[in-house]
Amino acid sequence: MQADKQLSTEIDANVPTAARMYDFYLGGKDNYAADREAVGELDKVVPSTRRLALNNRRFLQRVVRVLAQDYGIRQFLDHGSGLPTQDNVHQVAQRIAPESRVVYVDNDPMVLVHGRALLDQNDQTAVIHADMRATDEIFSHPETQRLIDFSQPVAVLFNSVFHCIPDSDTDGPRAVVRRVTERLAPGSYAVMCQLVSEDAEVRKFVTDFMDQATQGHWGRVREPKDVEALFEGMDILEPGLVEVSDWRPDTEVAPRQLSDEWIEFGGLGRLR
Numbered sequence: 240m241q242a243d244k245q246l247s248t249e250i251d252a253n254v255p256t257a258a259r260m261y262d263f264y265l266g267g268k269d270n271y272a273a274d275r276e277a278v279g280e281l282d283k284v285v286p287s288t289r290r291l292a293l294n295n296r297r298f299l300q301r302v303v304r305v306l307a308q309d310y311g312i313r314q315f316l317d318h319g320s321g322l323p324t325q326d327n328v329h330q331v332a333q334r335i336a337p338e339s340r341v342v343y344v345d346n347d348p349m350v351l352v353h354g355r356a357l358l359d360q361n362d363q364t365a366v367i368h369a370d371m372r373a374t375d376e377i378f379s380h381p382e383t384q385r386l387i388d389f390s391q392p393v394a395v396l397f398n399s400v401f402h403c404i405p406d407s408d409t410d411g412p413r414a415v416v417r418r419v420t421e422r423l424a425p426g427s428y429a430v431m432c433q434l435v436s437e438d439a440e441v442r443k444f445v446t447d448f449m450d451q452a453t454q455g456h457w458g459r460v461r462e463p464k465d466v467e468a469l470f471e472g473m474d475i476l477e478p479g480l481v482e483v484s485d486w487r488p489d490t491e492v493a494p495r496q497l498s499d500e501w502i503e504f505g506g507l508g509r510l511r
């Protein structure tokens with residue numbers, strides 16, 4: 240079974256969304272007072288989140304660069320891509336290989352509006368308004384069919400998105416990863432990271448707070464072992480699963496977060 244969630248096409252400025260809160264953390268302008276207020280409340284408990292967000296974005300840029308430059312990947316399927324900011328996946332990949340093709344998927348209607356405006360001139364890139372759990376819909380979408388050749392290796396990205404969906408045997412993170420990866424050619428890659436905490440109180444507070452703030456559009460903060468389970472059957476590449484600023488760091492790493500109430504944890508896997 241796959242997600243049949245109702246996709247909202249209306250932008251509600253009064254209910255915070257993950258995409259707009261994350262945009263605010265990154266210094267963007269595509270957010271509303273309700274998003275900024277929710278960030279303010281969250282910061283009281285997890286004050287390192289702005290740096291966490293910046294480092295998450297830098298990780299995404301590094302891993303895409305590595306995939307394009309070192310592993311020759313030319314097609315990317317980015318689940319929960321977020322609002323466009325600087326150096327989005329297609330910009331990083333196309334700087335290395337201009338023929339790179341990228342499909343962005345997000346369920347936030349604002350991502351669709353801003354993404355389409357940004358990508359208007361870029362024929363090798365598309366943004367799809369879909370729930371990341373709706374694998375059939377995403378894979379059969381005309382833009383995915385036009386841009387991605389599934390007989391060749393693909394990089395699928397689930398970067399800092401799984402905290403947005405709850406556990407479920409059919410539509411939880413493990414089920415989604417399984418049904419996506421079983422459709423990919425050997426030698427494809429999966430980039431996955433998610434918010435984790437070793438502190439049960441932090442996990443509970445943030446999960447409850449965000450679930451209430453976003454009116455139920457939230458999953459949960461998990462533990463490192465939950466992230467490891469997502470990579471089952473894949474080879475996890477160096478340096479393994481880590482706090483993402485430790486993943487092949489270079490000069491573009493932002494200052495590391497000062498405290499570790501929660502961290503973004505993950506890495507890169509290669510399908511056999």
Ligand SMILES: C[S@@+](CC[C@H](N)C(=O)[O-])C[C@H]1O[C@@H](n2cnc3c(N)ncnc32)[C@H](O)[C@@H]1O
Nearest residue numbers: 258261319320321345346347370371398399403
């Ligand atoms: C924290 S942002 C991460 C953005 C980007 N992947 C990154 O790492 O920079 C989470 C994104 O996932 C999107 N998202 C949340 N739940 C989703 C779902 N069920 N289907 C598709 N996108 C979803 C949100 O709208 C948001 O843009």
